[in-house]
Amino acid sequence: xxxxxxxGFYGDRLSAMREMLEGGPLDVLTGDYLAELTxxxxxxxxxxxxxxxxAKTFVRQAEDCLGLALERGVxxxxxxxxxxxxxxxxxxxxxxxALGLSVSVAHVEGDDLMxxxxxxxxxxxxxxxxxxxxxxxxRALARGADVVVTGRVTDASLVVGPCVWRFGWGRDSYDxxxxxxxxxxxxxxxxxxxxxxxxxxxxxxxSSEPLxxxxxxxxxxxxxxxxxxxxxxxxxxxxxxTAQLMYEVQSTTYLNPDVxxxxxxxxxxxxxxxxxxxxxxxxxxxxxxxKVCVNELGGFRNQLEFVLTGLDVEAKADWLRAQLxxxxxxxxxxxxxxxxxxxxxxxxSEEEASCLLRCTVxxxxxDAVGRAFSGVGVExxxxxxxxxxxxxxxxxxxxxxxxxxxxxxxxxxxxxVVFDDxxxxxxx
Amino acid sequence: MKAPLGTFVHARSGDKGGDAxxxxxxxxxxxRDDRVAWLLWLVTPAFVRSLVPEAQSLEVEVxxxxxxxxxxxxxxxxxxxxxxxxxxxxxxxxxxxEWLRSRLVEIPEELV
Numbered sequence: 083x084x085x086x087x088x089x090g091f092y093g094d095r096l097s098a099m100r101e102m103l104e105g106g107p108l109d110v111l112t113g114d115y116l117a118e119l120t121x122x123x124x125x126x127x128x129x130x131x132x133x134x135x136x137a138k139t140f141v142r143q144a145e146d147c148l149g150l151a152l153e154r155g156v157x158x159x160x161x162x163x164x165x166x167x168x169x170x171x172x173x174x175x176x177x178x179x180a181l182g183l184s185v186s187v188a189h190v191e192g193d194d195l196m197x198x199x200x201x202x203x204x205x206x207x208x209x210x211x212x213x214x215x216x217x218x219x220x221r222a223l224a225r226g227a228d229v230v231v232t233g234r235v236t237d238a239s240l241v242v243g244p245c246v247w248r249f250g251w252g253r254d255s256y257d258x259x260x261x262x263x264x265x266x267x268x269x270x271x272x273x274x275x276x277x278x279x280x281x282x283x284x285x286x287x288x289s290s291e292p293l294x295x296x297x298x299x300x301x302x303x304x305x306x307x308x309x310x311x312x313x314x315x316x317x318x319x320x321x322x323x324t325a326q327l328m329y330e331v332q333s334t335t336y337l338n339p340d341v342x343x344x345x346x347x348x349x350x351x352x353x354x355x356x357x358x359x360x361x362x363x364x365x366x367x368x369x370x371x372x373k374v375c376v377n378e379l380g381g382f383r384n385q386l387e388f389v390l391t392g393l394d395v396e397a398k399a400d401w402l403r404a405q406l407x408x409x410x411x412x413x414x415x416x417x418x419x420x421x422x423x424x425x426x427x428x429x430x431s432e433e434e435a436s437c438l439l440r441c442t443v444x445x446x447x448x449d450a451v452g453r454a455f456s457g458v459g460v461e462x463x464x465x466x467x468x469x470x471x472x473x474x475x476x477x478x479x480x481x482x483x484x485x486x487x488x489x490x491x492x493x494x495x496x497x498x499v500v501f502d503d504x505x506x507x508x509x510x
Numbered sequence: 511m512k513a514p515l516g517t518f519v520h521a522r523s524g525d526k527g528g529d530a531x532x533x534x535x536x537x538x539x540x541x542r543d544d545r546v547a548w549l550l551w552l553v554t555p556a557f558v559r560s561l562v563p564e565a566q567s568l569e570v571e572v573x574x575x576x577x578x579x580x581x582x583x584x585x586x587x588x589x590x591x592x593x594x595x596x597x598x599x600x601x602x603x604x605x606x607x608e609w610l611r612s613r614l615v616e617i618p619e620e621l622v
Contacts, residue, residue, distance in 0.1 A: 118527065274522075279604075281520035281611060282537055320538050321520060324578050328533025329522040329607075331582050334573045346577055383597075418597040442597040485527045 083248050085241050085265075086297035089113035089160070090272030092120045092137050098272070098295050099143040103150050105311030108297065109248070111151065112240040113160040114270045115140060121234070122377040122483040124164040125209040135166035136173070136231075144229070145177050148185060152228060159219055159240050163231040165209060167191050168500065170231045175502075186502040188227035190218035190509075192495060193234040195374060202490055208483065209377045212495045215339035215368075216262075217253070218509040219243025221499045234375055236338050238266030241298065249302045259341040260365025261304025264348055267336070268308050268326045268360070269296040275308060275326045277316035291315035298360075305361040307353055318356040339372055341365040371489040380484040381415070382448040386459040387473040391436040395425060398467035399439050405466055406441065409458045414451050416444040438473065444482070452479040511619050515561075516611025518545055518621070519580075523607035530588040530603035532610065535580025545621050546579045552615070553581045561613045562606075564588065 086108045088098040092115045095101075102111050115137035128135035140162035151158055163170045167189040178185040195202055195210040204210045211234035220243045222230040230243070245251065245262040268275050275296040277286050294314025299307040308323050310316065327348065336343040342365060349362035390398050399421055407417065422438045429435035441459070443451045456476030463470055497509040518539065523532040534553060536545040555570035562585065569586040588606075589598055600606065 279522065281516065281522070281607065321535075324535050324580070325520065325522045325533065327578060328535050328575070328580055328582055329524055330526060330531050331533075331573075332526060332529075332531060332584050333582075334575060345575055348577055350578070416597065420599060422599065440599075444597065487527065 083109045083244065083300045084297055085110045085112060085244055085269075085300060086295060087112050087114070087269040087272055088295050089115055090270065090274060091115065091117055092123070092139065094272055095292065096139060096143060099147045100150065101314070102295050102297070102311070103147055103154055103156060105294070105314060108154070108156045110157045110159055110244040112244075112269070113140065113162060114237045114240060114272075115160060115162040116164060116234060118375055118377070118485040119483070121165065121209045121211060121375055122485070125377060128165050133166075133169055136164045136170035137162035140170065140231075141173055141177060144174055145181070148178055148229075149181060149183055152183060152185060157223060157227070157244070158229045159223075159244060161232045161235050161237070161240060163189055163233045165194060165211070165233065167231050167233045171500070174229060174231070185228050186226055187229045187231070188222035188225065188499060188501050190214065190222065190230065190232040190235065190497065190499055192497040193232075195490070195495070198494075202494065204374070204376055204488060206378050207376045208379050209375070210488070211375050212372045212490060213339055213375065214495070214497050215239050216242030216246055217340065218497045218499050220246035221507060221509060222501070223247040225499075225501055227502065237270035238263040238338055239340070241266030241269065241300070242338075242340055245300050245304075253340075256341050256365035256367065257363065258302070258304035260343040261306060261360070261363040262300065263336065263338050263341060263343050263365070264327070264360055264363050265298040265300060265306040265308070268323055269298055271326060272296070273316060275322055276310050276318055277322055280322055280325055282321050286317040287315070289315060304363060305359065308358045308360060309356055318358055320350045320352060320358055323350055323358045323360070337369050337373070339368055341368050370492060372492055372495055374488040374490055376486050376488050377483045378486070380482045381444055381446040382451050382479040383442065383444045383482050384451040384455050384477060384479045385440065385442045386456060386476065388439040388441070389436050389469070389471045389473060390421075390439055390467070391432065391469045392425060395421070395437055402439065402462065402466050405462055406458060410455065412450050414443040414445040414455065416442070418442045448479045448481070455479075511617060511622065512614045513617045513622060514611060515613050515615045516608075517617060519549060519611060521607030521611050523603050523605070525589055525602040528587050528589045530585040530606055532583045532585070532603070532607050533580060534583065534607070534610070535578055541621055542579065546576065548618065548621055549580060550574050550576060553583065558583055558585065561610055562588075
């Protein structure tokens, strides 16, 4: 089974869905739209409009590609539902109707713990979503869904789900599930598996042609080959795949809701040009608790960036700092200064003769870091060090969130698949 | 000899909440087994702190993955309260790996 990826984050290349559908054969096309920070962004969207809270770019991609996916028999599986998978599913049905297409859209829900946040000890959360596994996606596909959208499933679950559906793996098929988690982890970040953000970029072709998105050829035993469509840019090599496996793992055991993966068991080998075989992966029972992505409103922040040029930059920085801090009233909870770089001596350009002094402030209240902060900085424009200039006009304060992981017992989370006809099925 | 860590070591880094996460591994090529053995010996929490002075008082964990030719390193709390809250330059630690690769370290001549 060939499973592709067309998105590594909310904001990734919009044309990638079409490129992946047109570039070669696929059975399933997946997309990851959710990072911890994305949940916060979607949470703020939803605060403004209850019908939002999903990745809007996925709707635009579907408007362009739904017909093409149906024609090619490719199922779409994405976590683009974010905080509102039901809302995204409804929106996709409208899109299909407007295009005159008959499309079965299902969604997976139950990850959103906000309605019970207080009883779960998650008070104060702006968003709280349990990371779900792939079995809900598998049920949706088995019931004929052409499109499955989810909320917070793990990124790898987007590959685990289709494998469970196609190969009929059970809950205890740990080695196979582990193989699918590894394959999913390799392709979840899109072009980071095909030469993007890659330390070995000097050893690969670097044309202006866009990097191809990755795909995996999955086998029933859980092993896979990572590759990309023929003729696309970039590279798939043992090193590009290692890059993706080596980061974000935080241990030698990679925990997922369906399986615990022994990373020390992974074996990689070249399997022809732009093909890497992943085999030998071993898994064991998943942890008893589910991880929860919690975002809280942290407070407000603001920043000013001063340009210091030429001679005596340390003295210029010291004076400005003393002047600004004396006038901050009230003083923000955090006032952080950094001076980046130092001017080149006898520089032949003004830019090389300059460096940047950055002042970042944070406070639980917006007042202390709004105009009360940026205004003080601006008032010094003609009253401070010689050559005073800023890189950007003064801004208002902006809110920021704090992410923290939490853990809840499995039995408090009820994963539900909602089919196209509105029927609901609890995933067991 | 003194040479950049990135002479034959690759890296990728990123964030998990307030923790920075870096993978370091030996690229495919000559003398790989010896280079991997050296890298696994070299990278300890103390070594990481020597390259990243701002991690001096932080908990650092190193996980060896010899099958992949390298290590995964977690620098706890380097990013404060996380990407949205961090005042750090490069709040998501996206370029931390490339910074580490540019640091000069003592590499046995026969491995270069």
